[in-house]
Amino acid sequence: MIETAPITEKAVIVGLINQNQDEKQAKEYLDELEFLADTAGAEVLKKFTQKLDVPNAATFVGPGKLEEIGNYIKVMEADTVIFDDELSPTQLRNIERALDCKILDRTNLILDIFAKRAKTAHAKTQVELAQYQYLLPRLTRMWTHLERQRGGIGMRGPGETQIETDRRIILDKISRLKDQLIKIDKQKATQRKNRGKLVRVALVGYTNVGKSTIMNMMAKSEVFAENKLFATLDTTVRKVVIVNLPFLLADTVGFIRKLPHGLVESFKSTLDEVREADILLHVVDISHPGFEEQIDTVNETLKEIEAADKPTMYVFNKIDAFTYVKKDEDDLTPSTKENISLQEWKNSWMAKNNTPALFISATEKENIEEFKRELYEEVKKIHSQRFPFNDYLYDITWEED
Template identity: 85%
Template sequence: MIETAKIQETAVLVGLINQDQDERQAREYLDELEFLAETAGARVEKQFFQRLEVPNSATFVGSGKLEEINNFVKIHEIDTVIFDDELSPTQLRNIERTLECKVLDRTNLILDIFAKRAQTAHAKTQVELAQYQYMLPRLTRMWTHLERQRGGIGMRGPGETQIETDRRIILDKIARLKVQLEKIDKQKATQRKNRGKLVRVALVGYTNVGKSTIMNMLAKSEVFAENKLFATLDTTVRKMVIGNLPFLLADTVGFIRKLPHGLVESFKSTLDEVREADILVHVVDISHTGFEEQIDTVNETLSEIKTGEKPTIYVFNKIDAFEYIKKDDDDLSPKTKDNLSLEELKNSWMGKNNTPSLFISATEKENIEEFKKVLYEEVKKVHITRFPYNDFLYDIDWTKPQE
């Protein structure tokens, strides 16, 4: 039997430069979209940009740019065209008519990755619900082939009838999945109650910043960690001890810019670990050029899921991968975050704000003892309010490495 190698799907990406995102941001966002596409298994051949104040209501990009994309797709036999923003049903239908190939938007791509990554019944149910909610308003594009049929006897309205049938089927499935999720949510809530009064710490952050690596290092666990987006979907909780002080540590799903609202809604129960945590450890990839925007994205998502005000430790990870671009001595332009040294970054706003900030490398084990000490102090503050008579727990010799 001869085995044939699986042919890798090829893709091109499309993004806009407008008042909401300048050229630098647009290129950075498409680089992230390329990482998403590679995570999904595609090979990106080209990135297309267009300057537009607002997306074209019919085709997202202008007719000239769409023709340019179409020519490239036909010449290079591209399988998929991926747009960086969510497309309306009308835009999807019009673009597919022109390009005659598979067209995805950012939301669809993220849903596909989540479906691929989901391991447990809980995660699979959440992803399935989000997929059906995304699919419902886009049913018409699945029946465009009927428009080629001529009218006449026996040919009136089959598309509409089929769409209505599909809509009912999907609405029924959405209703069943919501009931299924409610049952799972109750089970998860019971599990959380059974953990008693132990202090809860949740690792949060943008996707692929090293949360699972930190989890493995601190809790000596084997949480799946990979240099791909959304390697972790299911929340993992481990009991750990620093000195004599026990607490629970949770690794949660990573956030991302333009995270589909339906996905946030579907994953609310998974994010309960974040909502019910006593302390948040906000992990940041200091080596990423857009780490400040990533911090903002995470904070906006935390606000959206209503986590409230919680003690937060900022952990700037991957200092081993941080690159310092030194300015020329005769360059009199003001310094930016792109040409600040690591020491200057430590002394900047992130080192002086009202919450602990640490700079570590989880893979190289740099500054881990300092991290454990700060984490211990924050856990202790909460622990004392619950167990005020356990003073003996807090005597720790920090000159010795903590297990």
């Protein structure tokens, strides 16, 4: 049988400029949405933006902008329109009627990527639960005839409509998936207990910042890593030894702004590795223009899962891709991020946050020895408390590989 390449969908993406996000931020968000679309397998033909104080309650954008989008997709024969915010069921229904094509919002797109990336039974169950929780309030728009797992004589109420049947089926599936996750969570908890008292370190950070690359470098393993969003869904734990000090290193799912709440809820068991870690390595892509906002997004998610108070080392990765444009001495315009050198970033970060911060390139192996030294010292603090009779372990002379 001859395999054919999957057909690439043609898409346009839509975002708003408002009081919560200015024009520059809106552009960054749409760039990220384009990356999400690319990860899902779509080609973005055009980006549409509109200035609105608040989204239009009926159609997200105004009627004029909606007509402009409709004319464009007819001419270009686009398949899909993707909106950068979660759409209400009413907005979805109205936009579909107006544009007569597939409509996705950011949440739906992320869920699709997660479904594509899920490999293990655990990840697949978590994604499926989030998908059904997203689908439930939107049944009036979907009205698809779901596979009947219950029905027949004595099972259908008098006068039950198709949508009521579908709603009952979904509620049953949500209940079963939650039960499955409870069982899986118990198994995972048992596995964690069996690891003993070894110090646990968890890699956390925004999606696509290089966590899996760092994991592969430290553990000499082959965790899947590529330049795509959400390359890693399942938590991977490896034993790592620096010089003579063993500890456990966990690679976790990346965070993202506007992460669907249902996904956070579904993936809380995966994020138990973060909650139970002794040290967090917060990996940051310093080459990304919005890396400070990404840091805030990760910290907010850590608060949400009650893991924000843990000892944290900031690892600023991808320094090889960092760009620095030195200003002329007679240039009196205000400095931008591009005008701040790496050393200035380091000094300001250390002074402002009073936390360990390392600047590395995992792919180019820059400053890796310094990174290992700092991590060794942080692990040693906890290890020496748990194993006070192993003092001989720490009396070593550091030698570079």
